[in-house]
Amino acid sequence: xxxxxxxxxxxxxxxxxxxxxxxxxxxxxxxxxxxxxxxxxxxxxxxxxxxxxxxxxxxxxxxxxxxxxxxxxxxxxxxxxxxxxxxxxxxxxxxxxxxxxxxxxxxxxxx
Amino acid sequence: xxxxxxxxxxxxxxxxxxxxxxxxxxxxxxxxxxxxxxxxxxxxxxxxxxxxxxxxxxxxxxxxxxxxxxxxxxxxxxxxxxxxxxxxxxxxxxxxxxxxxxxxxxxxxxxxxx
Numbered sequence: 650x651x652x653x654x655x656x657x658x659x660x661x662x663x664x665x666x667x668x669x670x671x672x673x674x675x676x677x678x679x680x681x682x683x684x685x686x687x688x689x690x691x692x693x694x695x696x697x698x699x700x701x702x703x704x705x706x707x708x709x710x711x712x713x714x715x716x717x718x719x720x721x722x723x724x725x726x727x728x729x730x731x732x733x734x735x736x737x738x739x740x741x742x743x744x745x746x747x748x749x750x751x752x753x754x755x756x757x758x759x760x
Numbered sequence: 761x762x763x764x765x766x767x768x769x770x771x772x773x774x775x776x777x778x779x780x781x782x783x784x785x786x787x788x789x790x791x792x793x794x795x796x797x798x799x800x801x802x803x804x805x806x807x808x809x810x811x812x813x814x815x816x817x818x819x820x821x822x823x824x825x826x827x828x829x830x831x832x833x834x835x836x837x838x839x840x841x842x843x844x845x846x847x848x849x850x851x852x853x854x855x856x857x858x859x860x861x862x863x864x865x866x867x868x869x870x871x872x873x874x
Contacts, residue, residue: 683862692764692850692865693803738802747793747818748863752802 651676655739655751662729662758670724670754672713672739680741682706682715682722687736687753696724696737729758763787764866766851772872779838781869783851791856792834793863794818794826797848806849809834841873 656671674680681700685693697706702717711726722739739751764785773779783792794806805818807826815826823845827835838845848870852863 681861692867693852693863694865695862698862742861747805747808750795750803752800 651680651741651743651749653739653741653749653751655737656754657752659755659757662756664731664758664760665728666758668724668726668729668733668756670737670739670756672722672724672751674720674722674739674741676720676741676743676749678743680743682713683740683742683748684711684713684722684724685738685740685750687738689735693738729756731758731760734758762867764851764853764864766849766866766869768869769867770870772874773841774874775842777841777873779841779871781836781849781851781871783834783836783866785832785851785853785864785866787853787855787864788831789853789855789864790831791854792828793852793854794824794834794836795850795852796820796845797850797868803850806836838871841871843873846871846873 652675683698684696686696687693697708699706699715705714713724736753736755738753767782793808795803809828825837851866854863
């Protein structure tokens with residue numbers, strides 16, 4: 650069935666370090682892929698998305714590229730800030746129905 | 761004002777009590793969802809509704825029921841709460857199932873069952 654597997658956390662980085670959070674998926678057809686972010690005490694909000702192979706989603710310095718050949722959508726940021734501390738969720742929507750979320754990766758950035 | 765609101769934001773109750781969590785949205789979306797979030801398990805879908813007359817079970821519907829009172833309102837009920845239903849509950853909405861249609865989340869309800 651359809652599913653998302655993402656890198657387990659927690660991840661702790663120093664400010665200005667490079668971030669990668671891995672996400673791979675299993676799905677039939679051509680799913681759309683998403684990264685959501687959850688700041689402490691808040692609901693999830695969309696960070697970026699990609700709807701077809703080779704698309705790159707980007708927002709707030711974060712990027713992820715839809716790689717169909719490796720079924721991956723890894724999240725990257727070149728220089729993290731303390732304000733990026735949050736939980737990050739990879740998600741997919743296979744054919745226009747329900748979303749499938751990964752288990753979340755907690756990121757803490759220390760000054 | 762927030763587009764997706766949930767009430768209450770926090771609730772502590774006892775085993776066996778009936779609990780209702782409410783969700784309202786002003787986005788005009790047809791699709792609404794209820795999820796629960798548990799540490800290490802991510803978000804799991806409880807129920808979803810694609811319009812007022814449509815209700816579908818999700819991955820973990822046992823012990824829960826829902827009511828879609830109007831396009832803008834979707835309530836989740838626990839008929840007889842048990843401690844393992846202690847979790848963070850989120851309501852979400854989306855406009856359609858077309859490619860790239862994101863879900864919009866409410867702020868969550870933290871439920872504790874003693």
